[in-house]
Amino acid sequence: MNTFVPKRAFFEPKALEYPLGKEIYERLQAMNVPIKFTGSHNRVTGIPGTTPQEAFREAKRTMVVGVRKSTEFATCKPSAHYQLPLNTSCPSMCEYCYLATTLGKKPYLRVYVNTENIFAQAQRYIDERAPEITWFEGAATSDPIPTEYLTGILYKTIEFFGRQEFGRFRFVTKHDQVDTLLSAKHNGHTRFRFSLNAAAIIAKYEHITPSMQDRVIAAGKVASAGYPLGFIIAPVFYFPGWQDEYENLFATLQERLPVEARKNLTFELISHRFTKRAKNNILDLFPETTLPMEESERKFKYGQFGYGKYIYQPEVMKEIKETLEIKLSRTFPEAKIEYFV
Ligand code: SF4
Known part of the structure; x- marks a missing residue:
């Protein structure tokens, strides 16, 4: 960018x-x-x-x-x-x-x-x-x-x-x-x-932003400068080949991050969700969007401020959570996963 x-x-x-x-x-x-x-x-x-x-x-x-x-x-x-x-x-x-x-x-x-x-x-x-x-x-x-x-x-x-x-x-x-x-x-x-997100997701939906590789290089510099480092992986999507895409993201992090950054590292994991209002806004601004926003495929969850959101079905959530946690604990055993939602 x-x-x-x-x-x-x-x-x-x-x-x-x-x-x-x-x-x-x-x-x-x-x-x-x-x-x-x-x-x-x-x-x-x-x-x-x-x-x-x-x-x-x-x-x-x-x-x-x-x-x-x-x-x-x-x-x-x-x-x-x-x-x-x-x-x-x-x-x-x-x-x-x-x-x-x-x-x-x-x-x-x-x-x-x-x-x-x-x-x-x-x-x-x-x-x-x-x-x-x-x-x-x-x-x-x-x-x-x-x-x-x-x-x-x-x-x-x-x-x-x-x-x-x-x-x-x-x-x-x-x-x-x-x-x-x-x-x-x-x-x-x-x-x-x-x-961060899988490279394919960034390329498709995050217009005018640096690539996954460039962000990871920047994170390496920040870690070398001694900053406590963290990653938000969001929004995590469930799509054909999703496991390989996120595996590739973690492998890139593994390759690029200096050893000293791995001890005090945090991850926040957020699965894809949307509200009715967000969906309408997105369709106004990006009428051709391919974002998966089909309400009937999701579970409706009431939010704390009176509006509800559409999240993945419980079995999909469970699969995403377990898969990412296993992959992360293998790649960065010393990192802390702060939450998955
Ligand atoms: S999510 Fe919003 S604030 Fe963040 S980089 Fe994209 S456009 Fe900017």
Whole structure:
């Protein structure tokens, strides 16, 4: 995947009162990115697109730079205590992106420049719970890597948590541009996770993302830089030849990961599921999709927020779970499988 270059940018005027806002402004100007101003990062008008597909594509090339006003962080159970609000969205176009249902029709990329206020709030949450450890998730509403070369926000965040005795950070990415983060003083306090899938699934459904091989190479670099490493294998699909495809993924990991990365390694395994709403969104944006979303083949499961999801039938779930657990325990006996859902 090529480096993300916005087609247009919008700034809240207040963003230029922050050094980071000015830096981003100058960088984008030097790249000849057309820049306009907007009253609010929450209500950006002026992104073109007459069909849902066009509006979606244009939004994915639009960067909005703003100041985060709310000081409260959303909770992020069960994986962390809080979401760390650094940015939203991502330029890639995975057909099953979990953000498609939460960010609306125009999921433009948003970054916040008042990082010091955000860190101060994180510090308050950490102090409230100390000496308990407080975990923050940095990818609840975004993939934070593609804009990192323009903002440096993730680097600063990793170093902030590197200095925390009782605060920890985790995020996940499908991207491979990790070089600028390798020198950050993380102090082992950031778990750097990659979202992976079988190569055939990535090629088919994860548009404008790096290949499985490239992500694994990036994971190797991150592990060599001493970061605790994790993988989310998601969504796992059940299709003819699925076992070989996932076997191949684990073999690639086995080949590429440095030995020292294997001790403190985590895996999160998520089988494919969809809600009615997600299915409708996906069909709007990718009318030709071949994603398996036939309700009659699935089991309906009520969710905790009043909406239900379609998951694989129990016997399929059992087969996926057992197969992946066996394969992983053979390949990475020291790794921890955090959960399978
Ligand atoms: S990389 Fe992640 S955030 Fe970006 S489109 Fe794909 S699933 Fe969504």
